[in-house]
Amino acid sequence: MVCSLATAFVTSAARAEPIGGVRQSEGLSAPVFGRIPDALDPSLPVVANGLNETVIGVPEDDIALETTVFKPDGAGPFPMIVFNHGKLPGNAHAQPRNRPIALAREFVRHGYVVVVPNRRGFAGSGGDYTGHGCNVEANGFGQARDVAATVAYMSQQPYVDKTHIVVAGTSHGGLTTMAYGARDAIAAPGVRGLINFSGGLRQDECAGWQKNLVGAFGAYGEHVRLPSLWLYGDNDSVWQGDLSAQMYSAFVAHGAHADMLDFGSYKSDAHRLVGDRDGVQVWWPRVKAFLAQIGMPTSVQYQVAEPRAPQASGYANLDAVQSVPFVDENGRAGYRNFLNQYSSRAFAVSDSGAWSWAEGGDDPMSVAIAGCQKQSADPCRLYAVDDAVVWKGAGAETQTASR
Structure with a gap:
């Protein structure tokens, strides 16, 4: 999903x-x-x-x-x-x-x-x-x-x-x-x-x-x-x-x-x-x-190899909705929805405020990034994966999915 x-x-x-x-x-x-x-x-x-x-x-x-x-x-x-x-x-x-x-x-x-x-x-x-x-x-x-x-x-x-x-x-x-x-x-x-x-x-x-x-x-x-x-x-x-x-x-x-x-x-x-x-x-x-x-x-x-999530960054608690960067109220509502999904999940954002989440399938990380990228000319990066925030702040280069 x-x-x-x-x-x-x-x-x-x-x-x-x-x-x-x-x-x-x-x-x-x-x-x-x-x-x-x-x-x-x-x-x-x-x-x-x-x-x-x-x-x-x-x-x-x-x-x-x-x-x-x-x-x-x-x-x-x-x-x-x-x-x-x-x-x-x-x-x-x-x-x-x-x-x-x-x-x-x-x-x-x-x-x-x-x-x-x-x-x-x-x-x-x-x-x-x-x-x-x-x-x-x-x-x-x-x-x-x-x-x-x-x-x-x-x-x-x-x-x-x-x-x-x-x-x-x-x-x-x-x-x-x-x-x-x-x-x-x-x-x-x-x-x-x-x-x-x-x-x-x-x-x-x-x-x-x-x-x-x-x-x-x-x-x-x-x-x-x-x-x-x-x-x-x-x-x-x-x-x-x-x-x-x-x-x-x-x-x-x-x-x-x-x-x-x-x-x-x-x-x-x-x-x-x-x-x-x-x-x-x-x-x-x-x-x-x-x-x-x-x-x-x-x-x-x-x-x-299987899809592997980035390590938790400690940037914020997973349920800290207000900590998600760039997004507006619709994006925060989307993040709350993301938190209600099963544990194989990912949430991605871009600097311009685009966002997307994915749950299930084979690689929700790649799907979330792709969904976000369809809405944004700026690069999309992972904010949270499964039960951890992986975001390290704007300009970080380690937020994409790895295998």
């Missing part, structure tokens, strides 16, 4: 998308989050914070799918995860290229190639999005064609271990992942399992859309033979009530092997779990156990 001047908007909210057989429940509600990485062996090789990110075109019939690849250094071959994105409201081509940095960082640390295709009609991929009206089952199968094309193409790359593949997705991408497992995965024997983060498709314009959604998962469950892990939270803004339990029950009713984890509440909305760096501590332990069960690697192979 970011706020610039007096305008607030959510960067990772997905309105139109989203549940194994054991259902589990873990109480992971917490007001404070903080990434606690595994202990690292300093002798491990280091992957630069860019994660060797490249953008390629994956051929799919008559078009190319704009696809982001993150990978470790070296020739491989590396195990692969193909990750499927959700769907924002509006024109699919207007949706930004998907870059799940927090998820990619964790998998690259563990030696994986992370492949993120934008499906047909999304972002810079060719063609147009085809929704199949209110037919959710057909929608999922249509989307899964692009996943199949991606798995087939990437399996031929010399740096990919085509015998160790997992397919995952969030929201609409979670539905797509399960549809892929029901039909196209048969042609890819190297795919060992499926991971569904809050998957489904919400269609408020369709009468009985919940029934359609449950029916689609039931249909997929008749054919999926791969093991799958489903992760859903209690305070999901898209899937309310017992809808996730209905989807899960329909899926496993025909013998599909799947485990569903109810991870409780996550911040203000469980649907944002995968987009947050803070969410890694919630989903990774269970995903790691699932990967081990299906014969995928789970040991840390690389060191990867």
Whole structure:
């Protein structure tokens, strides 16, 4: 979530998308989050914070799918995860290229190639999005064609271990992942399992859309033979009530092997779990156990830098609103709002009085500075990060985020 001047908007909210057989429940509600990485062996090789990110075109019939690849250094071959994105409201081509940095960082640390295709009609991929009206089952199968094309193409790359593949997705991408497992995965024997983060498709314009959604998962469950892990939270803004339990029950009713984890509440909305760096501590332990069960690697192979906050400066107490320099009363109101956010947060200001705050995502420091800079010709610098003031006064050169 970011706020610039007096305008607030959510960067990772997905309105139109989203549940194994054991259902589990873990109480992971917490007001404070903080990434606690595994202990690292300093002798491990280091992957630069860019994660060797490249953008390629994956051929799919008559078009190319704009696809982001993150990978470790070296020739491989590396195990692969193909990750499927959700769907924002509006024109699919207007949706930004998907870059799940927090998820990619964790998998690259563990030696994986992370492949993120934008499906047909999304972002810079060719063609147009085809929704199949209110037919959710057909929608999922249509989307899964692009996943199949991606798995087939990437399996031929010399740096990919085509015998160790997992397919995952969030929201609409979670539905797509399960549809892929029901039909196209048969042609890819190297795919060992499926991971569904809050998957489904919400269609408020369709009468009985919940029934359609449950029916689609039931249909997929008749054919999926791969093991799958489903992760859903209690305070999901898209899937309310017992809808996730209905989807899960329909899926496993025909013998599909799947485990569903109810991870409780996550911040203000469980649907944002995968987009947050803070969410890694919630989903990774269970995903790691699932990967081990299906014969995928789970040991840390690389060191990867994460966004690091500047040290506290002692300039002022965090809650001293009047100490924030340059800003007017609107800016002070914005800072009070910032103080009410979760602990992964940043507030930035400029000499001319522009300001912005950001919470969550992968790097709120960079987002806050960028939001402030859109409003100012003067350089923006960090005033506060997480629970500390880092500002050192006008003219200081140490206020930007570091890695």
